[in-house]
Amino acid sequence: MLKGFSKGTKITVLTIWFLFTIFPLYWMFLTSIRPVKEVTKHFFWPRSNSTLESYRALFQDYAFGTYLKNSFVVAIAASALVIFIGMLGAYSLARYRFKGKSQVMLVFLVTQMIPGLIALAPLYLLLSRLNLLNTLIALVLCYLGGMIPFATLMLRGFLQQIPPELDEAALIDGCNRVSALFRVIFPVALPGVAATFIFSFVQCWNELFLAMVLIDSDANKTFPVAERSFIGAYFIEWGGLAASVMIGIIPTMIMFGLMSKFMISGLSAGIVKG
Amino acid sequence: MSSAFRIQERNSGKTRNILAPLWFLLPALILICIFIYYPVIRTAGLSLQNFKLFAQDDIYFAGFQNFSVIFNDLHFKRIMINSVIWVVVSLFFQFTIGFVLALYLNTKFKFSGLYQAIIFIPWALSGFLMGLIWKWIFDDNLGIMNTILEGIGLIDRPIPWLSNDKWAMAAVIIANIWYGVTFFVIMILAALQGVPREILEAAELDGASSRQRLFLVIVPFIKSTLVLIILLRVIWITNFPDLIFGMTSGGPNEQTHILSSWLVQKITYDQDWGAGSALGMFILIILFIFSVFYLLAVKIEDGDK
Numbered sequence: 128m129l130k131g132f133s134k135g136t137k138i139t140v141l142t143i144w145f146l147f148t149i150f151p152l153y154w155m156f157l158t159s160i161r162p163v164k165e166v167t168k169h170f171f172w173p174r175s176n177s178t179l180e181s182y183r184a185l186f187q188d189y190a191f192g193t194y195l196k197n198s199f200v201v202a203i204a205a206s207a208l209v210i211f212i213g214m215l216g217a218y219s220l221a222r223y224r225f226k227g228k229s230q231v232m233l234v235f236l237v238t239q240m241i242p243g244l245i246a247l248a249p250l251y252l253l254l255s256r257l258n259l260l261n262t263l264i265a266l267v268l269c270y271l272g273g274m275i276p277f278a279t280l281m282l283r284g285f286l287q288q289i290p291p292e293l294d295e296a297a298l299i300d301g302c303n304r305v306s307a308l309f310r311v312i313f314p315v316a317l318p319g320v321a322a323t324f325i326f327s328f329v330q331c332w333n334e335l336f337l338a339m340v341l342i343d344s345d346a347n348k349t350f351p352v353a354e355r356s357f358i359g360a361y362f363i364e365w366g367g368l369a370a371s372v373m374i375g376i377i378p379t380m381i382m383f384g385l386m387s388k389f390m391i392s393g394l395s396a397g398i399v400k401g
Numbered sequence: 402m403s404s405a406f407r408i409q410e411r412n413s414g415k416t417r418n419i420l421a422p423l424w425f426l427l428p429a430l431i432l433i434c435i436f437i438y439y440p441v442i443r444t445a446g447l448s449l450q451n452f453k454l455f456a457q458d459d460i461y462f463a464g465f466q467n468f469s470v471i472f473n474d475l476h477f478k479r480i481m482i483n484s485v486i487w488v489v490v491s492l493f494f495q496f497t498i499g500f501v502l503a504l505y506l507n508t509k510f511k512f513s514g515l516y517q518a519i520i521f522i523p524w525a526l527s528g529f530l531m532g533l534i535w536k537w538i539f540d541d542n543l544g545i546m547n548t549i550l551e552g553i554g555l556i557d558r559p560i561p562w563l564s565n566d567k568w569a570m571a572a573v574i575i576a577n578i579w580y581g582v583t584f585f586v587i588m589i590l591a592a593l594q595g596v597p598r599e600i601l602e603a604a605e606l607d608g609a610s611s612r613q614r615l616f617l618v619i620v621p622f623i624k625s626t627l628v629l630i631i632l633l634r635v636i637w638i639t640n641f642p643d644l645i646f647g648m649t650s651g652g653p654n655e656q657t658h659i660l661s662s663w664l665v666q667k668i669t670y671d672q673d674w675g676a677g678s679a680l681g682m683f684i685l686i687i688l689f690i691f692s693v694f695y696l697l698a699v700k701i702e703d704g705d706k
Contacts, residue, residue: 137505141516144502147579148520151534154545158537167543212428219425231426238437239633240688242640244664245681246436248674249443253435272436275429304421333527335643336665351529358533365537372530383525384518 152376159369166366181370190345191353191371198350199378201263202331205270209278209327210320212271217282218308222291238276246273247340254341265341266349270331278323285319286312325382332379350375441685447678454672467679476655476663483570484659488638491577496631498578499585504615506586507593517586524583532647535576539563539648563649566656573645573657580644581634588630592623628699635695636688660684 158166160177185191220232250269251260259265289312297307313320335351342348354375357368451463471477506517523531538546539562547559562572596619604618620627642662645651651658651666658666661684667677 140501141505144498144520144582145516148523151531151538151579152522154538155534169545169548212432215425216429219422223422223425225419225422228422231430234430234433238433240636240692241437241441242636242661242681242684242688244640244642244661244668245444245678245685246440247665247668248447248678249440250436252443253439269436272432275432276437279429304425329525333529335527335529335646336669339669351527354530354533365543368533369537372534375530376526379525379527380522383521 155369155372158365159373161366163366166369181366182374184367185371185374189353189356189367191350191374193346194348194350194353195374197263197347198332201266201270201349202328204263205267205274205331206324206327208267208271209274210282210324213275213278213282213323214308214313214320215305216275216279217286218304218312220279220283221286222294235276235280243273244336247336250337251340261342261344261347263347266331266334266338269337269341270327270334274327274330278327281323281326282316282319285316285323288319289315322386325386328382329379444678444681447674448682450675452673452675452678454674463675467675468683470676471679471683476658479656480658480660480663483657484639484661486570487574487577487659488635490574491581491638492631492634494578495581495585495634499582500589502582502586503589503593506590521583521587523580524587526580528580528641528643529647531576531580532573532644534647535572535579535644536563536648539572539576564653566653569649569653569657573648576644576648577638577641581638584634585630588626589623592626593619596622632692632695635691639684639688660687 157170157173159181160173160179161168161170162176162178163180165176220228246269254260254265254269259268293315294304294307294312297311298304302310333351334349338349338352339355342352350371354368354371357364357371448467449462449464450460451466452460474480502520506513538544541547541559541561541564544562546562547556550556550560560568562568600618600622601614604614609617639659640661642659642665645657645659645662646665649657651662660680664677664680664684667673667680671677
């Protein structure tokens with residue numbers, strides 16, 4: 128498409144961006160496997176005295192197993208609910224024509240303009256009234272509520288690509304609408320569902336500020352909140368921090384690697400065609 | 402299946418249960434009202450109250466006091482300027498680099514799938530964690546950035562990346578560019594894949610150079626997508642304090658705060674929820690006004706053509 132630019136330029140640009148993208152992660156990895164005494168040294172390759180000591184400390188000296196588990200529970204529960212409720216809403220928006228539909232769409236779209244951060248204080252007050260502060264349920268509910276508009280729009284984009292004849296056939300066979308949706312359409316829409324699930328999982332996994340405000344007890348901390356314990360007022364424990372960052376990015380990287388093809392059509396279906 | 406049946410089914414569906422589409426939407430709408438719209442209303446209320454979390458027996462209606470506290474803050478002007486620089490500079494580079502990469506990736510080359518998967522990685526990572534990584538890289542004394550720059554002879558003494566306000570702002574923006582290019586690559590690539598081959602081939606037959614094809618055929622074709630993703634991105638970058646939070650926490654001396662990181666500071670550290678909410682309303686109103694003018698400007702420009 129870009130014949131005006133030479134092949135050399137193309138390779139140079141792509142290589143530079145590749146190195147720039149990968150370097151911070153590579154550098155963090157090197158930091159995480161250095162012996163504690165050498166953490167601040169600038170070697171560009173792994174050395175023979177590399178050690179997994181920082182990783183061991185995470186799980187034995189700190190309770191990172193617990194934090195990771197909390198994050199997993201919250202992210203998976205929230206994403207599963209997002210898919211279930213989002214599918215129902217998306218089905219309605221993709222298949223029915225009804226009065227007030229454009230207003231409903233507006234309700235969904237306007238949410239994309241509202242900064243999530245302003246919900247911090249109100250949600251704290253709401254959840255404290257419900258006695259849900261310091262529980263993982265609180266996080267699941269908040270993430271679910273925050274993710275629903277985008278996920279619904281994204282799923283709608285996928286459902287619109289599935290021919291309506293399919294649900295009609297299921298209806299003839301005696302399914303009701305809900306079972307047609309989850310038994311017949313769901314499997315066909317699976318790539319889109321998976322993309323939405325992963326998108327939602329990544330957002331929940333990475334969320335920091337709500338988790339900071341709503342969770343106080345160590346036992347219910349999620350992973351990003353726990354990261355902050357490595358940052359003291361005067362001193363940062365770089366080895367441990369590097370190791371925990373490496374562990375924290377593995378789940379999302381794996382999921383993303385598996386799905387990067389679908390993400391393009393998925394995300395743009397949600398945003399652009401929404 | 403006969404088409405007659407389909408029509409009948411649709412009609413009967415409509416008359417039988419006119420509320421069906423709303424039942425399907427109800428759970429989602431309830432969640433949105435509780436977790437998105439209710440907080441907006443509550444924030445508006447809080448912004449007019451003297452509400453400090455540590456003094457809950459001293460809550461009263463305070464009019465616009467919180468707003469005046471914010472606007473008269475010593476750092477307000479700096480934070481406003483920072484916010485604009487943060488959004489404009491980040492957006493410009495994210496968009497430009499994202500656009501070029503998307504054009505390159507739109508033609509398959511060896512390993513293009515793998516390449517794409519790797520440069521998409523930043524999108525999947527936590528902004529806060531990446532902030533910590535960049536903090537480590539930019540560290541004034543121990544960071545690798547200064548070592549590299551000295552090594553290739555670009556500088557002869559270490560840059561005080563995170564302890565000098567101007568350099569710190571540059572550092573967080575560099576990190577933000579790193580972080581946000583992916584979004585534009587994904588979106589623009591998707592838009593480019595929607596450009597019909599026939600149009601490009603026709604333009605090529607008509608003798609259009611590749612530059613002409615880009616600016617006269619491709620860009621106009623995907624313009625509506627570009628307009629929308631830029632707007633979404635302005636909103637998103639404005640409300641993305643995670644990186645700054647990880648790298649500088651707004652320091653040194655509050656000099657790298659943007660509006661949204663200041664908001665987080667007001668809520669989490671100062672626990673002044675009245676002021677934090679006023680700040681939240683201020684951000685919301687600014688973004689709303691911006692969006693309206695932006696969309697109007699785009700519309701007017703379209704009308705001229």
